[in-house]
Amino acid sequence: EDQVTQSPEALRLQEGESSSLNCSYTVSGLRGLFWYRQDPGKGPEFLFTLYSAGEEKEKERLKATLTKKESFLHITAPKPEDSATYLCAVQAWGGSEKLVFGKGTKLTVNP
Amino acid sequence: ETGVTQTPRHLVMGMTNKKSLKCEQHLGHNAMYWYKQSAKKPLELMFVYNFKEQTENNSVPSRFSPECPNSSHLFLHLHTLQPEDSALYLCASSPWLAGYDEQFFGPGTRLTVL
Numbered sequence: 001e002d003q004v005t006q007s008p009e010a011l012r013l014q015e016g017e018s019s020s021l022n023c024s025y026t027v028s029g030l031r032g033l034f035w036y037r038q039d040p041g042k043g044p045e046f047l048f049t050l051y052s053a054g055e056e057k058e059k060e061r062l063k064a065t066l067t068k069k070e071s072f073l074h075i076t077a078p079k080p081e082d083s084a085t086y087l088c089a090v091q092a093w094g095g096s097e098k099l100v101f102g103k104g105t106k107l108t109v110n111p
Numbered sequence: 112e113t114g115v116t117q118t119p120r121h122l123v124m125g126m127t128n129k130k131s132l133k134c135e136q137h138l139g140h141n142a143m144y145w146y147k148q149s150a151k152k153p154l155e156l157m158f159v160y161n162f163k164e165q166t167e168n169n170s171v172p173s174r175f176s177p178e179c180p181n182s183s184h185l186f187l188h189l190h191t192l193q194p195e196d197s198a199l200y201l202c203a204s205s206p207w208l209a210g211y212d213e214q215f216f217g218p219g220t221r222l223t224v225l
Contacts, residue, residue: 004153009188034213043115043201043216044154050127054170098167 001026002092006102008037014108021073021105023088033071034099035064036087044087047073078109113137113222115217117202123223124192132187132220134202140178140207145184148199148219153200160185190225 005024013019015049025033032051036044048057050066061082063074074087085106089099115136117223124162136143154209159167160179174196176188178185203214 036216040216043203043218046213046215049213089154098156098159098169099154103151103153 002090002100002104004088004100006086006088007102008105010068010106011108012074013075013107015079015088015111016077017090018076018078020075021031021086022105023071023073023102024069024099025071025090027087027090027092027100029093031091034089034091035071035073036086036089038085038104046084050062075107078107080111083107085111114197115204116200117190117200117217117220119220120218121223121225124189125164125225126192126194128192129188129190131189132200132202132222134185134187136183136185136202136204136215136217138204138206138215140206141206142206143179143182144203144205144214145185145187145201146201146216149199150198154201157187159208165184166208189222192222193222194203197222197224 003026007022022100032049034049035047037047038044045056053068055066061076065072085104087104089101118133141162143160145156156169157171158177163179174191178186199219201219202217205212205214
């Protein structure tokens with residue numbers, strides 16, 4: 001069964017304090033790994049898709065990386081507006097289009 | 112309206128009520144999804160529709176009944192729900208039912224079952 005574990009559950013940073021969020025996964029054959037951002041009272045907002053080990057993608061202060069077992073979301077010099085819950089999801093080869101999500105990491109950035 | 116819209120945004124219902132959730136996407140997509148998001152649990156896929164045809168039912172109890180009259184609209188009909196069904200119900204859409212397409216989510220309906 002495909003599984004996604006995100007750590008930590010919650011992370012509190014000071015503005016400008018860089019850190020990383022972890023997404024560990026087990027999947028029969030990875031088709032894609034997705035990162036989403038979710039603000040309170042809103043639906044998830046797409047950030048990145050990673051397809052193969054070694055791939056990296058960047059968007060503003062965020063950088064996502066992928067290995068064969070895990071993905072990291074690096075946040076460089078975060079700002080209070082980066083506060084949100086970050087969700088990781090995997091999709092496996094094999095016919096189903098199902099995304100399997102982790103529980104998320106709730107990030108709080110204090111000014 | 113743009114993106115994916117959901118109505119109502121909040122719903123309180125008794126266990127014997129019948130209600131419906133509505134989702135509309137203004138993106139020209141062909142695939143639509145219902146998800147359930149409960150506190151402290153991962154987002155859980157419920158149903159998938161591709162060109163109005165249901166392609167996945169993720170072992171959802173029959174008290175949840177989806178309907179997709181066209182590629183732009185998706186409904187979730189609710190009847191005789193249980194308190195444990197209280198959650199945020201999210202609708203999403205994607206251009207195609209293919210692995211590389213991101214899914215666009217609506218804001219959700221916060222459902223409380225008394």
